[in-house]
Amino acid sequence: MSRKETEGVCFEKREQVDAILAEYEGKKGTLIPILQEVQNLYNYLPREALEYVAERTGVPIAEIYGVVTFYSLFHLDPRGRNIIRACQGTACHVRGGKSVLQALEKELGIKAGQTTKDLRFTLETVACIGACGLAPVMQINQDTHGRLTPEKIKTILAGYR
Amino acid sequence: MTTINLTINGQPVQAPAGTSILEAARQAGIYIPTLCYHPELRPEGACRLCMVEASGSRGLAAACVYPVAEGMVVKTNTAKVREARRTVVELLLTNHPKDCLCCQKSGDCELQKIAADLGVRKLRFEGGEKKSHAIDDSNPSLVRDQEKCVLCGRCIRMCRDVQGMDVYSFARRGFNTIVTPAFGLGLGQAACSLCGQCSTVCPTAAIVEKDDTDKVWDALSDPDKFVIVQTAPSVRVALGEELALPSGSVVTGKMVAALKQLGFDKVFDTDFSADLTIMEEGHEFLHRLQNGGVLPMITSCSPGWVNMIELKYPELLPHLSTAKSPQGMFGAIAKTYFAQKAGIDPAKIVSVSVMPCTAKKAEAARPQLCDSGYRDVDIVITTRELGRMIRSAGIDFAALAEADFDSPLGYGTGAGVIFGTTGGVMEAALRTVADVVAGQSLPKVEYHEVRGMEETREATLNIVGTEVKIAVVHTLAAAKKMLERIKAGEADYHFIEVMACPGGCIGGGGQPVPVDASVRRLRREALFGCDEASIIRKSHENPDIIALYKEFLGEPLGEKAHHLLHTTYQAQRR
Numbered sequence: 001m002s003r004k005e006t007e008g009v010c011f012e013k014r015e016q017v018d019a020i021l022a023e024y025e026g027k028k029g030t031l032i033p034i035l036q037e038v039q040n041l042y043n044y045l046p047r048e049a050l051e052y053v054a055e056r057t058g059v060p061i062a063e064i065y066g067v068v069t070f071y072s073l074f075h076l077d078p079r080g081r082n083i084i085r086a087c088q089g090t091a092c093h094v095r096g097g098k099s100v101l102q103a104l105e106k107e108l109g110i111k112a113g114q115t116t117k118d119l120r121f122t123l124e125t126v127a128c129i130g131a132c133g134l135a136p137v138m139q140i141n142q143d144t145h146g147r148l149t150p151e152k153i154k155t156i157l158a159g160y161r
Numbered sequence: 162m163t164t165i166n167l168t169i170n171g172q173p174v175q176a177p178a179g180t181s182i183l184e185a186a187r188q189a190g191i192y193i194p195t196l197c198y199h200p201e202l203r204p205e206g207a208c209r210l211c212m213v214e215a216s217g218s219r220g221l222a223a224a225c226v227y228p229v230a231e232g233m234v235v236k237t238n239t240a241k242v243r244e245a246r247r248t249v250v251e252l253l254l255t256n257h258p259k260d261c262l263c264c265q266k267s268g269d270c271e272l273q274k275i276a277a278d279l280g281v282r283k284l285r286f287e288g289g290e291k292k293s294h295a296i297d298d299s300n301p302s303l304v305r306d307q308e309k310c311v312l313c314g315r316c317i318r319m320c321r322d323v324q325g326m327d328v329y330s331f332a333r334r335g336f337n338t339i340v341t342p343a344f345g346l347g348l349g350q351a352a353c354s355l356c357g358q359c360s361t362v363c364p365t366a367a368i369v370e371k372d373d374t375d376k377v378w379d380a381l382s383d384p385d386k387f388v389i390v391q392t393a394p395s396v397r398v399a400l401g402e403e404l405a406l407p408s409g410s411v412v413t414g415k416m417v418a419a420l421k422q423l424g425f426d427k428v429f430d431t432d433f434s435a436d437l438t439i440m441e442e443g444h445e446f447l448h449r450l451q452n453g454g455v456l457p458m459i460t461s462c463s464p465g466w467v468n469m470i471e472l473k474y475p476e477l478l479p480h481l482s483t484a485k486s487p488q489g490m491f492g493a494i495a496k497t498y499f500a501q502k503a504g505i506d507p508a509k510i511v512s513v514s515v516m517p518c519t520a521k522k523a524e525a526a527r528p529q530l531c532d533s534g535y536r537d538v539d540i541v542i543t544t545r546e547l548g549r550m551i552r553s554a555g556i557d558f559a560a561l562a563e564a565d566f567d568s569p570l571g572y573g574t575g576a577g578v579i580f581g582t583t584g585g586v587m588e589a590a591l592r593t594v595a596d597v598v599a600g601q602s603l604p605k606v607e608y609h610e611v612r613g614m615e616e617t618r619e620a621t622l623n624i625v626g627t628e629v630k631i632a633v634v635h636t637l638a639a640a641k642k643m644l645e646r647i648k649a650g651e652a653d654y655h656f657i658e659v660m661a662c663p664g665g666c667i668g669g670g671g672q673p674v675p676v677d678a679s680v681r682r683l684r685r686e687a688l689f690g691c692d693e694a695s696i697i698r699k700s701h702e703n704p705d706i707i708a709l710y711k712e713f714l715g716e717p718l719g720e721k722a723h724h725l726l727h728t729t730y731q732a733q734r735r
Contacts, residue, residue, distance in 0.1 A: 047344060060327030062351075065343035069332040076344075 299347025357670020403548025414563020432573020492537025543671025
């Protein structure tokens with residue numbers, strides 16, 4: 001669909017999405033970078049934005065949905081401002097990674113894969129972040145926290161509230 | 162083109178370079194089982210059932226995507242191949258519901274047939290995780306059961322490549338992979354035309370027509386109801402396939418007899434209302450042509466097509482003829498003219514139609530189709546459903562004595578019957594338009610200029626001194642291209658016929674399966690045969706149509722005709 005027909009479309013941060021689309025206009029194989037940039041904008045991929053990307057790029061919305069659900073890096077639901085990745089890899093597992101995860105779930109009141117209602121935290125698990133010497137570990141955003149015990153969780157989270 | 166020499170099961174085979182092993186084998190009469198392969202869709206190599214031993218291939222080769230090579234030695238029936246195929250089927254069945262005996266697709270299911278052919282007798286992997294999905298029952302036409310999906314992707318390719326609608330995609334990953342419209346929407350919420358072509362290529366019951374036969378049985382067994390039925394033109398040349406007769410059998414008389422045995426009070430013919438459609442649409446076209454109306458005018462009989470333009474190109478809706486489809490016209494006339502003439506309370510009439518089409522179920526549910534003061538058409542069943550009703554009633558179809566349609570809505574001309582094939586509505590319209598313009602019955606009946614199976618055909622015709630540029634389009638992908646040309650101002654046609662399905666209604670989404678180009682050709686030839694055998698071949702010469710206007714409607718495009726026989730369209734937002 002041409003730009004003219006999408007003129008009336010209205011949703012949050014549309015101008016920024018337009019700028020992203022303009023950057024890739026006319027180039028092939030750019031769906032994933034477009035989606036990555038759009039996700040950076042919202043922290044997730046809102047349906048209206050995906051439908052707009054489909055209209056403007058001509059990639060069918062069903063196919064975009066297929067791509068978004070295939071890659072675990074894309075998210076269809078809003079995410080927390082802080083992303084916690086609790087490691088469940090082998091080294092962390094043998095040193096008590098599971099009890100750390102349980103402490104996180106209890107403290108945040110959510111299960112792994114979920115986001116707190118106040119959108120402050122999203123809790124995820126990862127298989128290894130390559131810091132086995134510090135096991136058990138978790139990452140919050142870009143910070144790595146090692147040699148964790150369930151008791152330390154409350155204090156660490158307080159620093160991100 | 163280079164010819165490749167190879168041997169398959171010791172038999173020398175020749176095939177053009179680029180042919181797949183599968184196609185080379187089938188041409189040589191060697192059957193290789195498949196699920197994801199479909200002769201009319203691009204191959205995907207997903208199901209791995211077609212694995213064969215081929216010299217030059219590292220492991221077993223997927224015959225549907227592996228090209229033939231000079232000197233290649235292929236073996237399609239070795240112990241290794243049999244074991245591999247059987248394992249594939251076992252894995253599929255392990256994660257598949259076991260309700261085959263009461264499944265809607267039982268008897269027509271390709272997975273069932275393959276499991277039987279391969280002699281799969283026990284499942285070694287029982288007890289594993291099974292997928293669990295809700296049934297999508299969100300629309301009047303189609304039902305999707307993801308638990309029966311084998312992820313062959315045929316529906317995706319059909320919807321994308323042939324119909325251009327792109328409703329489906331694979332989503333998620335690994336064991337969790339599903340076929341779905343965007344955001345997991347039901348077909349009733351997605352931008353789906355409900356054409357049902359996906360249901361004609363689905364090998365299992367993952368996509369089927371919504372079964373409305375129980376509603377028909379209920380009406381037939383209700384002594385207070387007067388149950389009438391109309392049968393679409395293309396049903397008579399396809400229904401036989403449901404009842405063990407060869408493709409292309411014309412079963413009009415047996416179909417009427419079967420419907421009477423099922424208990425319908427009157428058996429009428431949609432050919433009659435196809436003639437009525439020509440009267441209205443033909444005059445509408447002349448009116449637009451002579452009074453500067455919106456051109457090109459586009460036909461509106463195909464509800465999958467109407468859904469598509471309402472969904473994707475609402476700005477072009479003024480191009481659609483306002484004439485209702487033959488099903489819609491029949492519905493409005495049955496509960497008014499026929500009810501009056503027969504002295505029956507229209508509230509007691511149950512109007513059933515037998516259609517080649519899944520979208521007709523949704524068309525009948527449109528709020529616009531209540532001009533009789535009631536719902537004009539109450540129940541729509543497809544050719545496949547009628548086949549099931551006849552089988553379940555224990556009727557020996559092949560042995561039935563032929564019967565005639567009832568009067569006064571049961572006589573259709575040769576022009577009415579060819580509505581069932583691509584080009585047929587255009588040809589029928591031209592037969593009437595030319596005579597109306599000339600003011601006399603012209604000797605020309607057949608318009609071979611508009612016949613054919615190319616997706617888009619065009620011709621410039623001299624209609625009694627006026628140049629008329631027409632086009633005929635089938636499949637929704639081709640229709641989209643045509644609409645883009647209209648938008649770009651590159652389509653200077655006066656009149657365009659569009660049918661949603663490949664080949665028109667003969668290839669409709671509710672027709673018997675399996676279907677391919679050769680089956681569609683046989684059905685189409687049978688329809689033209691019906692036309693040639695007709696004594697009257699022009700809609701406006703149908704005596705029952707003449708009587709209908711004289712006794713009831715007045716003039717074509719007149720006030721009463723406008724109220725009962727014309728409709729409105731609106732953009733669909735989903």
